[in-house]
Structure formats: C-alpha cells, structure tokens
Amino acid sequence: MSAKKSQRGAATLLMAPFFALFLGTLVVPIGYAAYLSLFTERSSGLGFGGTETLFTGLGNYLHALADPAFRDGFGVIAGYVLGYIPVMVGGALLLALLLDSTLARAKRFFQLTLYLPHAVPGIIAAIIWLYLYTPGLSPVVAAMREGGLTWNFLSSDHALSSVINISLWEWVGYNVVIFYAALQAVPREVVEAASVDGAGELRTALSIKLPMIRAAVVMTVLFTVIGALQLFTEPMILNGANPAVNTTWTPNMYAYDAAFRRGDYGVAAAASILLAFVAALLSFVVTRIGNRKGAA
Amino acid sequence: MRHKIRTRLGAIGALAALGLVAACGGGGASGGAAQSGPTEITFWSWTKGSAEVVDAFNALHTDVKVKFEQIPSGAAGGYTKMTNAIKAGNAPDVMNIEYPVLPDYVSQGSLADLSAKVGDLKAKFPDQIRALTELGGKTWAVPLDASPMVLYYRKDFFDANGIAAPKTWDEYKAAAAKVKQADPKARIGTFFPDDPGHFASLAWQAGGKWFGTSGDSWHVSIDDPKSKQVADYWQGLISEDLVRVQSAFSQEWNAGVKAGETVSYVGASWGAGSALRANQPDQAGKWAVAPIPHWGTPASGMYGGSTFAVAKDSKKVDAAVKFIGWMTTDAQAITTRLGIAKSTMYPAAADMVPVAAKSFDNSFFGGQDAYSVYKDAAATIKNGWTWGPSMFATNSTLKDNFGTVTSGGALTDALRKAQQSTVDELKKRGLNVS
Numbered sequence: 211m212s213a214k215k216s217q218r219g220a221a222t223l224l225m226a227p228f229f230a231l232f233l234g235t236l237v238v239p240i241g242y243a244a245y246l247s248l249f250t251e252r253s254s255g256l257g258f259g260g261t262e263t264l265f266t267g268l269g270n271y272l273h274a275l276a277d278p279a280f281r282d283g284f285g286v287i288a289g290y291v292l293g294y295i296p297v298m299v300g301g302a303l304l305l306a307l308l309l310d311s312t313l314a315r316a317k318r319f320f321q322l323t324l325y326l327p328h329a330v331p332g333i334i335a336a337i338i339w340l341y342l343y344t345p346g347l348s349p350v351v352a353a354m355r356e357g358g359l360t361w362n363f364l365s366s367d368h369a370l371s372s373v374i375n376i377s378l379w380e381w382v383g384y385n386v387v388i389f390y391a392a393l394q395a396v397p398r399e400v401v402e403a404a405s406v407d408g409a410g411e412l413r414t415a416l417s418i419k420l421p422m423i424r425a426a427v428v429m430t431v432l433f434t435v436i437g438a439l440q441l442f443t444e445p446m447i448l449n450g451a452n453p454a455v456n457t458t459w460t461p462n463m464y465a466y467d468a469a470f471r472r473g474d475y476g477v478a479a480a481a482s483i484l485l486a487f488v489a490a491l492l493s494f495v496v497t498r499i500g501n502r503k504g505a506a
Numbered sequence: 507m508r509h510k511i512r513t514r515l516g517a518i519g520a521l522a523a524l525g526l527v528a529a530c531g532g533g534g535a536s537g538g539a540a541q542s543g544p545t546e547i548t549f550w551s552w553t554k555g556s557a558e559v560v561d562a563f564n565a566l567h568t569d570v571k572v573k574f575e576q577i578p579s580g581a582a583g584g585y586t587k588m589t590n591a592i593k594a595g596n597a598p599d600v601m602n603i604e605y606p607v608l609p610d611y612v613s614q615g616s617l618a619d620l621s622a623k624v625g626d627l628k629a630k631f632p633d634q635i636r637a638l639t640e641l642g643g644k645t646w647a648v649p650l651d652a653s654p655m656v657l658y659y660r661k662d663f664f665d666a667n668g669i670a671a672p673k674t675w676d677e678y679k680a681a682a683a684k685v686k687q688a689d690p691k692a693r694i695g696t697f698f699p700d701d702p703g704h705f706a707s708l709a710w711q712a713g714g715k716w717f718g719t720s721g722d723s724w725h726v727s728i729d730d731p732k733s734k735q736v737a738d739y740w741q742g743l744i745s746e747d748l749v750r751v752q753s754a755f756s757q758e759w760n761a762g763v764k765a766g767e768t769v770s771y772v773g774a775s776w777g778a779g780s781a782l783r784a785n786q787p788d789q790a791g792k793w794a795v796a797p798i799p800h801w802g803t804p805a806s807g808m809y810g811g812s813t814f815a816v817a818k819d820s821k822k823v824d825a826a827v828k829f830i831g832w833m834t835t836d837a838q839a840i841t842t843r844l845g846i847a848k849s850t851m852y853p854a855a856a857d858m859v860p861v862a863a864k865s866f867d868n869s870f871f872g873g874q875d876a877y878s879v880y881k882d883a884a885a886t887i888k889n890g891w892t893w894g895p896s897m898f899a900t901n902s903t904l905k906d907n908f909g910t911v912t913s914g915g916a917l918t919d920a921l922r923k924a925q926q927s928t929v930d931e932l933k934k935r936g937l938n939v940s
Contacts, residue, residue: 252936253613255722257895258642260615261935273934344758366913450700450753453909457902470586471898472931473614475593 240486247271247479270480274464280481283461284488286370291438294374295431301382303427306389307415321390324383332380336447339376344451366454373455376444385430392426393419432496439489442466461485544571545825550588551602552579553650553812554780555847559833562842567832570825572600580604581701581754585898592616597817599826603647605638605811606703606897612646613895613935618816621645623827630835630855634889639813646815648830649854651776653811654883655707658782659770661794661872663692671796675739678799682748685769693750695770696762697740699911701754702904702924703810705740707774709733710807710891711798717894723938726894726928729921735801737917744911751912760785772798774809775880779850783870791872795879797886806883807891811854834858841865852880896931903927 247270251261274280305324309317327335342348343363354361363372396419404414442462448455449463457471458464461481469478549560549572560574575598577584585607591597592614603611611617621644628636631649639647659671664681667688672678682694698704706716714732718725727733743749750768752759762768764786773781782793798806814830816823833839835855843849845865853862863877870876894900907920932939 251614254936255938256642256719256724257613257932257935257937258609258644261613341757346758346761366910450905450909451756453699453911453913453915456906456909458906467902470589471902472896473589473610473898 240483243479243482245479246475247483248476250476251474266476270476271484273477274481274484277464279458280461280464283458283464286459287438287441287461289370290374290441291435293370294377294438295434297374298378298382298385298434299427299431301378302385302389302430303420305382305386306393307419309386309390310393310419311411311415313411321387324386326383327379328381328384330380332443333447335380336376336444339372339379339444340447340451343372343448364448364452366452369448369452369454369459372452373441373444373448381434388426388430389423392423396422428496432493435492435496436489439485439492461488544569545822546571546573547600547820547822547825547829548573548575548598549600549829550575550577550584550591550598551600551812551814552577552584553602553851554776554784554849555843555851556602558847559839559842562838563829563832566838570828572829577602580607581703589616592817592819595819597819599816599820599822600830601815601817602812603815604703605649605808605813606706606893606901608639608647608813608815609641609893609895610898611815612641613937616818617646618818618820618823619644619646620648620816620823620827623823624648624831627827627831627835630857632854632856634887635854638893647813648815648827648834650812650814650834651851652854652884652887653774653776653808654806654852654880654887655711655772655774655798655809656806656879656883657770657772657796657798658778658793659796660766660789660792662792663688663766663769664794671794672799673797675799675801679739679743679748682743683746686748689767692767692769693762694748695772696750696752696754696759696768697744697911698754699751699908700905702901702908704754704772705736705904705908707807707809708736708740708772710888711805712736712801713805713888715890715892716900717892719892720940723940724894724932725940726925726932728900728925728928729918733921734918737921741911741917755781763789774811775850775852775883776810777850778870778876779848783848783850790870793871794874795871795876797879797883804882804886805888806886808887812851837861850876852877852884894928894932895937896928896935899931900924900928 248265248267249263250266250269252264253259253261308314309320314320330338342350345351345362345364351361351363362368363375400418400422401414404418409417440462441460445455445459445463446466449457449459457467462485465478465481465485468474468481544567547570549556551574557574557576560572563570563572577587580602584602588597588601588603592611597616603617624645627648628645632652635649635652639645639649657671663669663685664671667684669681669684669688670677672681678694685692685694709716709732712732712735714727714730714736716726716728716730716733718727740749744751750759750762752762759768763771763782766789771777771782778793778795783790797804814833816826816830820826834853835858837858840853840858840861841864843851844862845867848867850866851862853859859881863881866877868874868876903924904920907915907923908917909915910920911917929939
C-alpha cells in the first residue's frame, strides 16, 4: 500500500514538469491567442488619441478569411507540399533502403553524414543557402555558369523550388535515419526467407521492406505536412532576396506580418488559430488514410 | 554509447531549464527603481555611436544611469523587438524611432506624451523637423538627426573616366550610361526594392506628398504625380540596365561596392558612417560627396533619421527626457558620437551643427568638407512632408510590389497598390480618410 502510494507520488513528481511546461507553453498561449482573436483595436479621427479595445466576435476570423493574402498562403503551402513531399519521402526511402541493403559499406559514416545538415539550425541553414543562391557571392552559381547553366535561384519563378531545396537539404537525412531505424525492426528471417525464395535486393526492398515500414512512412508524411503548414524560417530569410517571396507568402508569415508590422494582434491571433485548425484537420485526415491502408 | 547519449541529453535538458529560468528573471526593464541612488533607465538603439554616448553620459551624471542595449536596426528586426516589448509591458524607457514610423507608434498608443516635459528643448530644433515629432498637437519624441539625402560617389572612378558628378536626374541617367560604357561590369547605383523608405525620400525630394491632414481626417496620395514621375524614372534606369536592383545594405550590395563595381550611392548623411566607411575602410580617400541630383531646382528629402521617444509605461519619464535632451543637444554627446564613434549623422539641433562639423572626420572623403555638403542639403529639404500612421503596412505593400520589378512589375503599380492598401488599413483602424 505505502509502496504503491510512494510510487504514485514519484509518478506525480516525475510527470509534473511535463504538465507544467505543457500548460505554460502550449495550453495557456493557445488560450491567450483565442482570447486575443476576439478583440480589435480601434482609433478615431487622425488616430493620435490612442486606441480602444473592442470586442469583435468572429470579425478577425472573417477578415483573415476574406483576405486574399491569407488564402494565397495556403495555395503556396499546397504547391510546396506537392513538390516537396514526393521528393523528400522518395529520396529518404531510397537512401534508407540503400543503407539497409547488404551491399552497403560504411553505414555509420553515411548515416552520420546524411544526418549532419539536420543538426544545423534552420535559420542558419537558410542564411547559408541565401549565400549559395546569391549571384556574385555564390560559388555554386558561379560554377553552374561556368558549366553553361544559368539558373537564378532568386528569380520569382523559382521561389518555390528554392525553398523546397533548402527543406530537402535539412530534412532528407533526418528521415533517412527514421526509415533506417524502422528497417532495422524488419525481422531478418523474413528478409532471409525472401532471398531463399530467390528475391533479389530490389525485389526484397519493394515487396518486403517497404510494406513493413509503412507506419513510419505515414508518420513522416504526417509530420511533414504539419511542418509544411508552419513554413516560416526559410521563406522569411528569402523574403527580400526573392521578389516572389512576399511578406505574407505563407500563413505563418501572414500572422507575423499582421502582429509585428501592422500591430494587429487580433487578426494575427485569428490567423494562427485558423492555421492550427487546418493542421489538426489535416493530421486527422492523413492518419485516417494511413490507418485504412495499413488495415487493408 | 546509449548511456552516454542519455547523459548528454540530460545535460542539455538541464541547460535548457537553466536558460528558461534565466530568461524569466531577465524581464521587466522598467521595474523596481531604488529610492536612493541614481534613477536607472534603459535605452534601446542601433544608431552608430549610441554605446559610446551612453558611456559618456554615465561618466558625467550621478542622478541618472543609463543601461544601453544594442538592437538590430529597425528594418532588420529592431522594430519587431520593440513592438513585442511594448505589447508585453517590458519596453525600455527610451527607444530609437525613426521619423517615418513615429506616427505608427503614436497611433498604437505606445508612447508617452512629452509635451509638458520638453518645453525648453523644443526651441532648439528647426520647425520643419520638430513638426515631424508633433502629432495631434502633442510632442512625442525628440529628434536626433536631420538625415538629408546626398550623392556619394567614387571620385577616382568618375575622374578617371571623365564623368562629372551629376547635378540633375537627367545628368544622373547620362552619367549612368557613361559608367556602364567605361566599365561594362560597373553601374552607377542601386534601386533598393526592399527599402521603400529610400524611395519615399526620393518622392519627397521630387515634391511628392504621401500623407496630409485636414481637420481630423487623413489624405493619402502615395501615387501622386510627382511620386509616379520618380517611379517611372527608376523604372527606366532598371529596364535599361543602368542601375542594379539589390537589397539595401545587403551582402550583395556591399560586395558590389567593395569590388568597385557599384560606384555611387544615393543616401542620407548617416549612410557614410554606417554603410560606406564601416564596410569599406580600404576605400578611404576614394569617395566624395555631392548634392543629390534634382529635378530642376536643388532640393533634398530626408531618408530615415532618428528620434528618441519614451515608452508609455515608463515610470521614469523625467530621467528619460533628461538623457534624451543631453544626447541630442549637448556638445559632448555630439562630439562623442561623431569624433569617437565615427558616426556621420547630421544633428537636428541647429546649435549642434558647428560642433558636429568640427568633430567630423573627413579622411574618408579625401579631406573634402563633406559636412558643408550636408549642411547645404539640409537647407534644401522640402517642406510639408508628413508620414502616415501606418507606414509599416504601407512599406510592406510597397516592398512586396517593388520586388516584382525585376520580373516585369511596374513601380507605378506598386504605388497604386500601396495607396489602396493604406486607405483600407486606415479605415480598418477606424481613422477618418478623405
């Protein structure tokens, strides 16, 4: 009895930090954002008499939804997801399967090398890439020009591909590690049975290994979609360098612009809540699809 | 291996927790004044020489102590930091706010009304500049510099190729063609799509007036004929590939100047110290300064320029005003800023101009009396320019649309869109627009 009691005490003690942080850094801010999103600041005349705070109900939500700049942001995200996810998942799967194949050498070395870009903070990565994209500064652009290839990473037509490229660099290695770990959990006897039955490396990879790590792939896609909705750092750094990446290019940038440039915290909060809602909805849909396929 | 990782993770976690605790302890800039001893005030700025000026102030004063924090320049994130701090209730007592966005901060209710505190101080500034700090009949800030626009150019390059410093914008265009002819890699200057403030000062110089008030309502005319004229002019330079299109003060811009491929710069008085001399020390003696090219009669506009304001929540307004007054109108503050910190700002206070001229270091300009050029430029700043109450929003729209100029966008379209979005923004805030 007392052992049980002390166990419960220990559990409470060990879990308390989690719940304190969860409450303080997630629940309270979301609640505060929801509260902020219901109010607006109004001035009158020339506006130099200060502002008064008015309750506006869903006014800020309607304003954000009616604003083409906010809606366009979701279009950008859709384009980003369509371009990014296939290449990222495909690339990471390919690399993970190569690492896992019996032919691979120096596995540890490649695992580490592939993962290394992810250890660079996103903002630093974006700044490095901005250098590599800038004509006149970049050795990459210069080398490409030498080779007869003129590609302007910072032109407005290439905004999306330039952002996707940065994301790929940051995330492919990370997902390789996840997929590789999942592949380690594939029972070796199944793989051996396949090879006894005459399946080659390729056949084993496609028919045995891939289906068995489906859960990991679905999880990665889910996280990537949610991550994509929060796209912010990379375009924020490219904003100003690439004319197509404007100040409200993604929904997160729209919220940032509303709060910190326009001083409209109400609309910023409403946009953030809408964004969170879309993310929740999407995760629900993606997990549903993933589970159904898994069950079939 | 696994054990090691876990220990390391634990250590990282502990460090993170410590950081969190430290961060919690660091807030509240204006709290807890000691009853005895000096009043401590906090000050955020990015203007060149602020740290040195604060040190000089602290060495001389026992009743007020200033704690200085260097922040990134306004456009580079400084304003975001300030806006956040104001919203969170831990703003510094004294803040660096440039003229264009002062009305934004006032209309957001972020600043303390200084009208009753600056009686004697006000008279030290010319009416025209003082007017930029008086909104709705109250004084909200004290000006530091007047920031007239001038033309900086590489005298060695211009002389070697027989090009004279252009006096008018027509001559500037002709000179631009000659520069390109002399060296196909060189360009005379730069259009800064990310810096609408630069364009605004060119529109100001041309006689544009983006904002005005009558009674208690705003007039907005960002696409007025004079501003369109300036837009068309730069559009022409860009389409004929006579100027570069680069972000202001970017690595790219610096690299071009360093390589001697960007051979002039239309900028304000402060630009020599902050942008040119600081980054290109090896080009000392090669630069000269001339009046900014004009549209028929010599004229200038103001680009940037700092004022100092006090946060609304500050409980130490008197100490803050004392410090601001010293910083902007005391000879020692000016000599410290220019002589020691090598700023090239042009003081707003009339009495301080000769002081500044004396401590200004002309070596970057090969001994040319740059300050007298500033002085003449300051005298030709056009009267009657007003900044609107939503310059952050206006600038966002301008920046987004100026950015499309390299892919077929028109600068006049940007002006039209900024006009529309600015009127919408003002109406959304409940302001009167006529």
